[in-house]
Amino acid sequence: MENKEERPLNFIEKIIEDDLKAGRVPNDTIVTRFPPEPNGYLHIGHIKSICINFGLAEKYNGICHLRLDDTNPEKEDQEYIDSIKSDIHWLGFDWGKHEYYASDYYDQLYQIALKLIKEGKAYVDSLSAEQMKEYRGTLTEPGKDSPDRNRPIEENLDLFERMKNGEFPEGTYTLRAKIDMKSPNINMRDPALYRIKYADHPRTGKKWCIYPMYDFTHPISDAIEGITHSICTLEFEDHRPAYDWATSIDGIDHTPHQYEFARLNINYLLMSKRKLLYLVKNNLVSGWDDPRMPTVSGIRRRGYSPEAMKDFVSRVGVAKVEGVVDYSLMEFCVREDLNKRAKRLMAVLDPVKLIIDNYPEGKIEYFEAENNPEDPEAGTHKVAFTRELYIEREDFMENPVKGYHRLYIGNEVRLKHAYYVTATSVEKDTEGNITAIHATYDPESKGGTTPDGRKVKGTSHWVSASECISAEVRQYDKLFKAENPGAATGNYLDDLNPDSLIIIRDAKIEKEAATAKPGDYLQFIRNGYYMADSRDSSPEHLVFNRTVTLKDSWSKMKQKMGL
RNA sequence: UGGGAAGUAGCCAAGUGGUUAAGGCACGGGUUUUUGAUACCUGCAUCCGAAGGUUCGAGUCCUUCCUUCCCAGCCA
Secondary structure, eight states, X not given: OOOTTTSOOOHHHHHHHHHHHTTOSXXXXXXXXXXXXXXXXXXXXXXXXXXXXXXXXXXXXXXXXXXXXXXXXXXXOHHHHHHHHHHHHHHTOOOTTOEEEGGGGHHHHHHHHHHHHHTTSEEEEOOOHHHHHHHHOOSSSOOOOOTTTTOOHHHHHHHHHHHHTTOSOTTSOEEEEOSOTTOSSXXXXXXXXXXXXXXOBTTTBTSOSEEEOHHHHHHHHHHHHTOSEEEEEGXXXXXXXXXXXXXXXXXOOOOOEEEEEOOOOBTTOOOOHHHHHHHHHTTSSSSTTXXXXXXXXXXXXXTOOHHHHHHHHHHHOOOSOOOOBOHHHHHHHHHHHHHHHOEEEOEESSEEEEEETTSOTTOOEEEEEESOTTOGGGOEEEEEEOSEEEEEGGGBOSSOOTTOOSBOBTOEEEETTSOEEEEEEEEEOTTXXXXXXXXXXXXXXXXXXXXXXXXXXXXXXXXXXXXXXXEEEEEEOOSBSSSSTTTTTSOGGGGBOTTSEEEEEEEEEEGGGGGOOTTOOEEETTTEEEEEOTTTOOSSSOEEEEEEEOOOHHHHXXXXXXX
16 A cells, blocks of 8 residues: 555545544544445445544544434335344444444434424425425525424424424424525525435334435434534535534534545446446346456455455545546556455466377376465465366467467467476367367476577466366456447446456366355466355355456557557 | 526636645656566646726636526425
């Protein structure tokens, strides 16, 4: 990871340092919170928020709470709560004992609502949803007061009590804050505080049939928990006055402040819950944890590391500009991290037979293969070498193009860790497809160098035809082929990448691969980074997911040459 | 068109009136290399949305304009 010391402070860090310096922070301990609504799976966008909130607490010796914002029981579920917690832990953050739920505060919230009513600052409104919309006005026209706005306090108290007791059907009444129907900020035009909802709540069951709204719950929850810096995304800027209104209600003695940053957008990716849900529901992907999904569970299964994602988020920075980050930056971070830790293995994905004619039949030699050239501590493992091998089909060319320095008739290349070989001839089937390549090896070149020190330009990976294992390899690519899915036609489905998953059923892999478990970071040399699939891989049927390719300047060059 | 925000390279992003406008990604050139990977070296904004103005001096201050995003849930 790069020098944290040298990275300039972002605007939130500056605010915190100022607050700390000015003694505005109780006990000099900042308190942040990550407040997801448990209505879906966490995605890459959430990672930014998690890193900001937990990261700030870490950096300034503060505390970060996990608060499940569970005020809309219709959409929420325990399943989501569990996955959210597991995803945060995977990222390496821990809230310790500070696990809270907005629903923990329902009683307190109710008391505060009562108090507002008694003070004439809230009223029970009988306007229907449609009427309320009419009365609210528009962006350019002020709203007008509800006929119920001046309902007597006693009547409000009675009605609110009965709302709570379940005497009214959904939609008949709401509790509203009496603020200003003419405010240029629509959020201040008497926002709803409570609505009636007969739904089973994951935690409070049937205890309540009125549920508090975000603008009421969130600021007060922050205040109750002693949050000092309440950090959210830009679209809540307009809610800040409502936030400040709620936290200045009489009797609330802690005043948190809200700060907004730009959410994370990445090209080629879709982060909308609705659209992701559509992909899942219509089997366009295998589920929320499909390795092509931008969900935390998806990228985890794909083989991304939490360290890479944290580094990515830190490189993106925190600001108020709504931008779109290049997908390539994320891939860079994944490669950079995996390069340092992935175990190197040889896997031939598109095999063609290579027969070493002058190598004894039946002989097996074992070579030491380093597990990671970046990390000598990582040790070595053995690979078997025999007369018949597999190499990648694209590592041989019958008529080599300019600049090609892999195997062709008469050319000598190195087989990684093993010998120098020179191609001599090819076998073809009736259609002219190459079925085998014949070569000779130089016994003096054992280990990959020769006494005379002669160089070869190409080094290929390989696998012994008899001493290898077969595996399914899933070549994942971007789910969408357009930078901004849907921008061209208006329908993001039009930009689905038909090649986002290419399955190789019978890849040839060195035996060492059988020891790889999901969670182990692998590099198939010259092919990319891979991880055993956490759902489908088993000792009987190995399945590997491609996490990300290696950078490939050769294919770039080929493109330039028009091949 | 009301309100709230934001505009510095292809993409992020420092910069808070004073040398030739940080850094990363991407991209180009090169060196090393038993991964055409990695690593390393190197190039890449006479210019800061635009136009005026203040100033000895402006990306930084002022004015006007332009562009983009967010807000009219009894969602969060």
